[in-house]
Amino acid sequence: MGIIHLHRIFKPLFLFLFFFAISLRITIAQPAAPSPSADACNGVFLSYQYTSGHIIPPRYAAGSPLQPYKFQSTLTILNNGLNDLKSWQVFVGFQHNEYLVSASNAVLVDGTSLPASVENGTAFAGYPATDLKTAIETAGDLTQMQAVIDLVGTTFGVSNVSMPSNISLVNANYICPQPTMQGTSEMIVCCTLDPTVKVNTTSTQKFLPRQSGDLVITYDVTQSLASSYLAQVTISNNNPLGRLDYWMLSWDWMRGEFIGTMKGAYPTVVDTTECLYGPQGTYYQGIDFSSSSSSVLNCDRRPTIVDLPPQYANDSTLGKIPYCCRNGTILPYAMDSSKSTSVFQLQVYKMPPDLNRTTLYPPQNFMINGTFNPDYRCGPPVRVTPTEFPDPMGLPSNVTALASWQVVCNMTQPTTPKCCVSFSSYLNDSVIPCKTCACGCQSNPSHTCSATTPALLLPPDAALVPFANRTNLTTAWAQIKHWPVPSPMPCGDNCGVSINWHLYTDYSTGWSARVTLFNWGGNNFADWFAAVKLDKATPGFQAMYSFNASVLPGINGVNNTIFMQGLSGLNYLVAEAPASDPKANPPVPGKQQSVISFTVKNIPNLDLLGGDAFPSKVFFNGLECSIPSLLPSKGDRMVATSAMSSFLLAVVVLIFVQR
Template identity: 55%
Template sequence: MRAKKLMGWQALFIVVLVSVTYHFTLTEGQDYDFDGDKKKAAAPPPEENNCNGIFLSYVFISREKEFPHLKNATAQAWAFKSVATILNAGEKDLKAWKMYIGFQHKEILVSAGGAVIMDGDDLPAFVGNGTYLSGYPQADLKTAIETAGDLTQIQAEIQLEGTQFGLKPPAVPMPKTIRLVNDGFKCPAATRKGSSVFVCCVTDPKFKANITKTKYMPRQNGDLTIVYDVLQAFEGNYLAQVTMDNNHPLGRLDHWNLTWEWMNGEFIYSMRGAYTHKRDYSECIYGPAGKYYKDTDFTPVMNCEKKPVIADLPPERKDDEKVGKLPYCCKNGTLVPTTMDPSKARAIFQLQVFKTPPNMNRTAFFPPQKWKINGVLNPDYKCAPPIRVMPTEFPDTTGLDAYSTAVASWQVVCNITRPKEKASRCCVSFSAFYNDSVIPCNTCACGCKDTDTCNQNASPLLLPPEALLVPFINREEKAKAWAKMKHRTLPKVLPCGDNCGVSMNWHINSDYRKGWTARVTLFNWEDINFEDWFAAIEMKVAYPGYENIYSFNATKLPQVKNTIFFQGLEGLAYLMGEVNGTNPQTDPRVPGKQQSVISFRKKHTPGINIVKGDGFPSKVYFNGEECSLPKVFPTGAAHKSHTNLLPVIFLTIITFVLMTDHLS
């Protein structure tokens, strides 16, 4: 009986224990659910609360060692995560925000959620020298005043992931600085605290902004401006027009190719005034478009690529009823400066864009991002992200004093970038009448392949003048013979060629008391012809003395300092391509060539010294591309000795006369 009673108490004890444990567990679970599974956000720095402007911050979150694991700490790769934040803590809206992050540890950016790289580079991108980011899709930041402090409208967060090298733990890989790069703001030096860096940028009272009464950004200036206009809007699709204007006096594009990236599943149904290089609709059938447009025949579709490559139509399609009949279209991809021909400085094409869910509303527009444009032997352009601008106005086509406006407009600004060393597309050689050797184009002036066995860092070998007329592969024997004749030592591994498609020889032809002349020769080593070519030279010292150029049309450019612009005469505007020699089996190929003499007066340039380099251009452009220049000038020992011999002879005669008088 007692045993049963004891067992009863034991059972009761177990029940109570289970009940208490269950209650405790339930209480813990309820607390956990109430708090949420997210870690509480760190309190913002007090500087944020005191900022009356734009507050930017960068917070390093974590990193993890990547393969391969190396003993060399500086070569070790680390995967990192960080967050950049931009907060509008001011009293005015911030339009099209732009932020600079000064990365400094050979970073490679793999993803940037909430932003795009401003120069249009694709990810992954090397950003070890710093990078500029702009907001997408949230490009504008409103104020707390007009949004009741809604962080989703006044703040943008950029989730950054990438790879950095070196700087092993416990050191923290932080950027040098961060700053806002919008006009009208000034930023002090950024402050670093532990694994975060921040700065408060305020409006610059000295900045004079153009006063606009619209909610859109004012249109910007640039070397090449592109406007993306929505002309007609429908449920699920819209008609857009792209207008490109060449604004640079030396900018140019030949056979341009334009590309961008659709961000929301759009595709091009049809085009007028241009076409895409690829007409493959498989990406529509197997992508989001195919799921929505189930009963649509995609065979007439122009292009379904996320990154279409668009080109201009040839002139013979200009009056085509289906794809032509647009002003400024169909010039075979040629955009020249207004100084040459204003009618060829603009290009226009239209496209019918189909959208995919959830952006089917007729007022939902998302312009493509990551714009890029290039041409054949033309300058490199870097394009900023599109910014929303005031809708474009179009004059009435019937001649009435009226205008219509686009539904919506965005502007893309592209600027010419100076070519890096060994990355040009044209080059220059120097020669002079007072030196029998030619200084050729720089080694690898237009790049070299990693597999080349020649010396990519050696100085080019001096050449006899006739060697300029043959391709580089046929110059080696001439260069060796010339070096032997001049008693010059040859390197064990000969230097590589220039690998340029176009070259110019600048030859000092004469130098006399009242003036001097130079001979300009253009060589085309490509297979293609250059129609309506142009070139330009910057003459820092000799510019005021320019007199004439005899076989080209030339003019001084007031917009570009000390620059003379020239092009072929009417009927001679073709720079022909390279062709076979008389006997292709034995003779080298022959480049296309054009030549002229240019003359200068010394009256307006007193003290000019031709031999020391004043007679050579400091910059040369061909079709807008800045060419690589030699690093030295032809020496003028013979020329100088001829000049300095006169006072020596005069002094000798005077001495002889005086001695004769003394002896007599």
């Protein structure tokens, strides 16, 4: 009877606890309800809500702008429109020197890995879910319509609520008005499709159209098993001035993946330690993770991959991949279409819970760079229509990839140039050298030279010797010309490559210039190229005699850039030759030279001596070079470029005429 009595007492309690647990589980599984303001939005509703924050060490005096504070915020993206929002991207205008530590369900669009500084604002992209469906096709299922991003980071100098200056949807064809505040801790905005853009609401297209960019990386899954897949990575250069030498590609594995074997490229470090002592080693008991094994190459969360040398192109184990094995050289398409692409393959092992053939995720946060090249900023992988490949058996058909993603990267010039330009003319016996510290200087060079004093004009022969050997020639030239010699002397340009543009001749029907490339560094440049932008004179281009040259079509819609490269067999700019006694016999730079000719026919208002005969921009291997602020003129007089004329009037080292 006692047992029956206890059963009668505890049975209702057990039932209560059981149904309470079920209801709690259901409650937790449901996504957070959107803000009531979202009901009035028939587009894409964005919300940024500050949830909490507190002071963290180190402690500074009250009110110090250096005082760090932890902040936690929630970014919500809700699709209330009629169209799927594919590959959503949202910009958050952080404004308090924020340092972002983590972001759930998202990655940074610029490919930066967290933690990272976002002080100038940043854009987020969805990961692993990239698309938001509509309420109509999901019956209002918020798990498919909404993305909730939990942000954790550090802000500085803001002790209370830290809010961004703006939030907006980055996706094309959407218009976002100025966001509004709901109280002091929530910012909202409703973004709608541009009414002037026609959108096919009945389209069944699964993926976004392929995008264009300076450099495009395509990640194709070509074979898939339950626990691994084979991917092919294609790097394509689309910019006529883009280039990579010894490219290095890196990304982040987000789901515990690791690299098995590779063909056409190789990781910079072969290391399986993280797998051996991590969950990968526990799950894959049958894989040999020792360094002597060839079954696994790299287990880094962020591997770095490089191209193979040419001798591996036909290697049956590592090569035999089209467009591989060129030491990481990718040239412009117009220069050599066969060298404008690099391709490699890799075997990728997956981890639970992704162990089926259809669960495929690309890596994130792609980054690519070279040795003496522009920088590239890459966006997130975007799912696109599967790539088509020629049938491997030669049949008249194509084979599609199982899944394809596209990463678009665009060129950015480095803050500090790596090359510079000097100007000279037949009208003047002085050379305008590269700017002082054109390619950077030491943080405190004042002990030996001045980083702010303008470079002194040079005698023609001084331009042929390294900066360290020019002092006597330069000071003697200044004394001959009766120019004051500053103390300390100006610092050098510190550039590895310089280009001299010399106005060679000027006659009634045309003119010519002489272009000389100098390599002051220790590295050879194979397949080099240069480009000059002549704002008015380019239509008169006729020929270049020791280089191959042509006008590039439509750079930003204007044909004003001349592309030049070495002739076949002569496209090698050698490194500086060392000297046994640098003081007595200066090192000799690598040098290439050619004359370029122009006509003035049908080009009205061309003022050659006023500056039209000199380029406004010069590039070497895709890098924009530093250009002087002066132009040569007759005698000892120099002409200041318009942007610098007011400043240079105060300089007494040279005699100037305002342009």
